[in-house]
Amino acid sequence: xxxTASAQKKKKRLSMHQKQSLAGWxxxxxxxxxxxxxxxxxxxxxxxxxxxxxKPTALVWSDPLWRNYQFMLKDKVFIQSVTNTLTxxxxxxxxxxxxxxxxxxxLNNRDLKFRGLFRTCIFLPCAxxxxxxxxxxRTLFTYDGMVNNVLIKLGVLxxxxxxxxxxxxxxxxxxxxxxxxxxxxxxxxxxxxxxSIDYSIYEAARIDxxxxxxxxxxITIPLLRPIILVTAIMSTNGTLQLFxxxxxxxRGGPGNMTITMSHYIYNTMFTKNPNFGYAAAMSFVxxxxxxxxxxxxxxxxxxx
Amino acid sequence: MVxxxxxxxxxxHHCVGNYDRMYTRNRHKKVNGSAKSTKHTCVFASICxxxxxxxxxKKEEDWIFMKKFVTLMLALAMTISALxxxxxxxxxxxIWTWDPTFNIKAMQIAKEMYQKDHPDVEIDIQEKLSEDIExxxxxxxxxxxxxxxxxxxxxxxxQKFVTNYPEVYADLTGKYDYxxxxxxxxxxxxxxxxxxxxxxxxxxxxxxxxxxxxxxxxYTADDLKDITWERFIEIGRDVKAKTGRPMLSGQAGAVxxxxxxxxxxGASMFNEDGSVNLKDNEQLKxxxxxxxxxxxxxxxxxxxxxxxxxxxxxxxxxxxxxxxCWILSTIMSLDTQKGLWAxxxxxxxxxxxxxxxxxxxxxxxxxIVNDKDLDLALDFMQMYRNVDFYNEILPATSAxxxxxxxxxxxxxxxxxxxxxxxxxxxxxxEFGAQTPSNITGPYYYDAREALGTAITNIILxxxxxxxxxxxxxxxxxxxxxx
Numbered sequence: 054x055x056x057t058a059s060a061q062k063k064k065k066r067l068s069m070h071q072k073q074s075l076a077g078w079x080x081x082x083x084x085x086x087x088x089x090x091x092x093x094x095x096x097x098x099x100x101x102x103x104x105x106x107x108k109p110t111a112l113v114w115s116d117p118l119w120r121n122y123q124f125m126l127k128d129k130v131f132i133q134s135v136t137n138t139l140t141x142x143x144x145x146x147x148x149x150x151x152x153x154x155x156x157x158x159x160l161n162n163r164d165l166k167f168r169g170l171f172r173t174c175i176f177l178p179c180a181x182x183x184x185x186x187x188x189x190x191r192t193l194f195t196y197d198g199m200v201n202n203v204l205i206k207l208g209v210l211x212x213x214x215x216x217x218x219x220x221x222x223x224x225x226x227x228x229x230x231x232x233x234x235x236x237x238x239x240x241x242x243x244x245x246x247x248x249s250i251d252y253s254i255y256e257a258a259r260i261d262x263x264x265x266x267x268x269x270x271x272i273t274i275p276l277l278r279p280i281i282l283v284t285a286i287m288s289t290n291g292t293l294q295l296f297x298x299x300x301x302x303x304r305g306g307p308g309n310m311t312i313t314m315s316h317y318i319y320n321t322m323f324t325k326n327p328n329f330g331y332a333a334a335m336s337f338v339x340x341x342x343x344x345x346x347x348x349x350x351x352x353x354x355x356x357x
Numbered sequence: 358m359v360x361x362x363x364x365x366x367x368x369x370h371h372c373v374g375n376y377d378r379m380y381t382r383n384r385h386k387k388v389n390g391s392a393k394s395t396k397h398t399c400v401f402a403s404i405c406x407x408x409x410x411x412x413x414x415k416k417e418e419d420w421i422f423m424k425k426f427v428t429l430m431l432a433l434a435m436t437i438s439a440l441x442x443x444x445x446x447x448x449x450x451x452i453w454t455w456d457p458t459f460n461i462k463a464m465q466i467a468k469e470m471y472q473k474d475h476p477d478v479e480i481d482i483q484e485k486l487s488e489d490i491e492x493x494x495x496x497x498x499x500x501x502x503x504x505x506x507x508x509x510x511x512x513x514x515x516q517k518f519v520t521n522y523p524e525v526y527a528d529l530t531g532k533y534d535y536x537x538x539x540x541x542x543x544x545x546x547x548x549x550x551x552x553x554x555x556x557x558x559x560x561x562x563x564x565x566x567x568x569x570x571x572x573x574x575x576y577t578a579d580d581l582k583d584i585t586w587e588r589f590i591e592i593g594r595d596v597k598a599k600t601g602r603p604m605l606s607g608q609a610g611a612v613x614x615x616x617x618x619x620x621x622x623g624a625s626m627f628n629e630d631g632s633v634n635l636k637d638n639e640q641l642k643x644x645x646x647x648x649x650x651x652x653x654x655x656x657x658x659x660x661x662x663x664x665x666x667x668x669x670x671x672x673x674x675x676x677x678x679x680x681x682c683w684i685l686s687t688i689m690s691l692d693t694q695k696g697l698w699a700x701x702x703x704x705x706x707x708x709x710x711x712x713x714x715x716x717x718x719x720x721x722x723x724x725i726v727n728d729k730d731l732d733l734a735l736d737f738m739q740m741y742r743n744v745d746f747y748n749e750i751l752p753a754t755s756a757x758x759x760x761x762x763x764x765x766x767x768x769x770x771x772x773x774x775x776x777x778x779x780x781x782x783x784x785x786x787e788f789g790a791q792t793p794s795n796i797t798g799p800y801y802y803d804a805r806e807a808l809g810t811a812i813t814n815i816i817l818x819x820x821x822x823x824x825x826x827x828x829x830x831x832x833x834x835x836x837x838x839x
Binding site: 108127129130191195219220309328 | 809818
């Protein structure tokens with residue numbers, strides 16, 4: 054009697070586990086299906102499109118399948134856009150991350166008054182809309198815009214700079230815009246990571262005679278290493294896909310000099326004669342670049 | 358009942374943690390209701406909050422089921438209604454166009470005139486920017502359910518869109534009477550010998566100048582009529598020296614002015630056979646020569662945005678402008694400058710063959726979308742063969758007709774108050790008759806962008822004209838070679 058009862062109880066327990074896992078699958082299925090339909094299927098479809106050519110409503114397979122990719126290597130505008138994007142990446146990301154670390158370590162000081170206010174001020178640009186801030190920066194940096202007026206009044210400039218019409222200054226405007234916008238975002242990451250660093254370490258270092266710069270270099274940064282890696286990967290990802298600033302701030306710059314890869318893809322699809330296959334091929338090149346850079350960063354940064 | 362409640366609540370508390378442990382605990386307790394219902398309650402409670410009652414009566418179960426059913430039906434209904442937003446032949450005409458002072462106003466007047474005789478036809482005019490319309494057509498990928506019945510297409514983009522989306526743009530050959538429309542204008546909407554559009558406004562280029570600034574330098578508007586670009590640059594230098602103002606302005610890299618100058622001698626960026634004509638285009642080189650000289654000497658200032666360009670007119674920074682005649686509606690909106698403007702024709706090129714003082718920039722045509730209310734739309738578009746209609750829209754929008762009989766209208770021959778009584782509209786129609794046409798083709802915007810890059814390089818970085826044009830031609834050939 055007891056045996057059958059316990060056997061019954063055992064059976065029930067097994068089916069309980071099964072029911073548990075079934076319930077788990079049941080809750081995961083809708084989300085998985087959605088991701089497959091909305092993300093993976095379009096990605097795969099885009100890969101197939103990148104092997105096709107022709108009019109948008111009448112795509113045919115390319116003759117050597119990788120024809121679009123071959124053309125990409127010879128496309129001067131594409132190479133220009135890649136150069137531009139990599140320039141932004143190499144200059145903007147380090148500046149932004151270094152500034153974010155410095156701000157975070159400054160704001161980590163317990164004795165600083167109005168810390169909350171400073172934190173909010175530095176983080177607030179992050180909450181602005183991309184298009185809105187790009188358009189405002191464009192107005193600020195015009196020939197008779199506020200920036201020129203202020204700099205001339207302060208005596209920094211003797212003559213107004215034509216920011217948006219100069220190949221180097223236009224890139225500088227984009228970099229300034231990006232640093233302004235994203236420093237706060239990364240700073241918040243670092244601040245929250247710094248909360249886990251014990252205050253006694255800093256006290257000990259101060260007793261040993263370390264000044265604040267040494268504290269930053271020897272204590273804070275090594276301890277923040279995993280977070281720095283995460284933000285570096287996210288920033289690289291974001292900068293490689295830069296679009297809004299290129300479209301709204303400089304409109305591709307004076308003659309394609311500040312155009313980014315995503316902007317060029319948009320132009321290929323919508324402004325010029327629509328070439329879907331080529332646009333899809335370029336998108337995949339961006340994907341590969343992002344993946345490679347992320348892998349490199351993980352290799353270099355991750356000690357695990 | 359109370360005991361069940363207590364047990365259920367107790368179980369609910371433990372539900373948040375280990376499910377298995379909870380079930381074991383539950384099994385050992387004696388409950389009045391079925392163990393099953395308590396278990397279900399705990400399952401529910403582990404996800405939501407603790408239930409007060411541990412069994413649901415039939416009535417409550419029915420109510421819960423009803424709620425779920427109604428929610429599901431609502432969701433379905435909303436999805437389906439969203440899909441059927443712009444249905445097919447629905448007896449209603451939807452129109453997409455831009456510019457409330459120009460195209461939209463013209464369509465509103467057409468709507469009023471049409472509804473006098475057909476009061477039961479619904480016509481919906483929606484404002485949509487030109488780029489947004491183009492994006493919407495591309496994004497539709499040939500699916501006409503998301504598109505309106507009639508949309509406005511820039512003449513420069515017409516060939517590109519009809520070539521790429523033949524299933525979207527209805528073939529109107531034989532269905533609409535094209536007698537009386539200017540040939541040069543009609544050519545933009547003819548693809549492969551078939552008519553796909555109904556011409557709307559003429560983009561005839563005009564030169565408009567501030568007479569007060571010219572007087573300050575000792576010139577009148579007549580001194581700028583029928584001249585060459587060489588003479589224009591001379592006058593420009595003088596005016597700049599005496600008044601400090603540049604003669605013209607334009608958007609940097611937008612090549613509007615360069616293309617106007619190019620078309621004035623009948624040349625284009627493409628040859629008859631569709632091949633690119635940039636590298637060996639001697640007329641283009643002469644144009645670039647004049648243009649670069651003007652920019653360098655400050656006779657022509659390049660600004661960064663379209664708003665800045667309009668700003669040079671409203672803030673009175675420049676002496677004049679050379680642009681399509683649609684700029685007149687913007688100029689005439691500047692009430693404080695009434696009576697200070699004069700209009701004349703363009704300067705012409707010197708060395709180029711077939712150089713004239715006339716050109717055009719812009720202008721658009723109406724296209725009707727397939728698989729929709731084609732006959733109704735065609736009936737409505739008969740308004741664009743109505744001389745009274747063109748007469749009506751002229752003072753309101755300054756839209757110049759490309760329908761030749763319209764020039765007899767009273768408003769065309771009347772003088773314009775803003776321009777000191779000059780009959781500018783009749784003059785513009787005359788200009789239009791002498792404007793050479795040009796070749797666009799599907800790759801017009803590719804060539805335009807490449808030319809813009811070349812000119813930016815020439816002016817900003819002092820690049821060599823021949824090299825830059827060769828690069829531009831290579832870029833366009835590359836795009837065409839896909």
